Amino acid sequence: MLIGEYQHNIDAKGRVIVPSKFREDLGECFYIAKGLDHCLFVFSPEEWARLQEKVRAMPISKARSLQRFFFSGAAEVAPDKQGRILIPQILRDHAGLTKDVTFIGASSRAEIWNTAAWNAFNDNLTEDSIAEAMDELEL
Template identity: 40%
Template sequence: MFMGEFHHNIDAKGRLIVPAKFRAELEQGFILTRGMDGCIFGYPLQQWQKLEQQLQQLPLTKKKVRFFVRFFYASAGQYQLDLQGRVNIDPVLIEYAELKKDCVIAGVSERFEIWNAYKWAQISEQTAQSFDLLSEEMHDLVDFDL
């Protein structure tokens, strides 16, 4: 399980340090792909396989499904950590997420996200302002208590 918020710098070669707390789950490799809201999603291989099974169940007769699946898979790639615990991120993903020097790696349960630090600050502020309302909406969607 991925939890926490970590601030690291991406270097000119596209290498980013992965938090030490995440590395054990990623030793066998992992997948990075375009995420929602302008970030990169990272999945351990086992979790990616579960997600693939769910995506395969989507009806390809629906145009929006085809667009989503195509966009999601087209940027996906398998990665390994180097000996220093870094990942060398593909330039397509760096551009998509607008990664500059300052980055944030956020644990989000079964996946982690890589963010441009400025974007992360913006989305965190927006979420903090509406956190109570969001938790009420979550409760309405499912049997959910914080």
């Protein structure tokens, strides 16, 4: 399970260090794709395959937008010896990644955020919105 929050910097070439705990959980190579809320989703090979199967099982009329969104700009990446990955420009643009980057664990996936966008997202969360979502969990 991917949990936690980590701050890193992305360099001018688009490389960023992946937190070591995430590297352990994601494996030697993993997949990065456009995510919701202008972040990037990071999937282990197993979770990536699960996503592909779920999308393939959908009727094409519903699946085509998801296929285009998730798979068109996706990249398979492998950390170098320093634990860095190169994030393709199309994905950096989607998430607005320029310097300060926040990695978060989101259970079965990690997310990569522009730190200012992550902070703004959190500033907009309310106890009521969290309580409403928790009602769905029957907690």
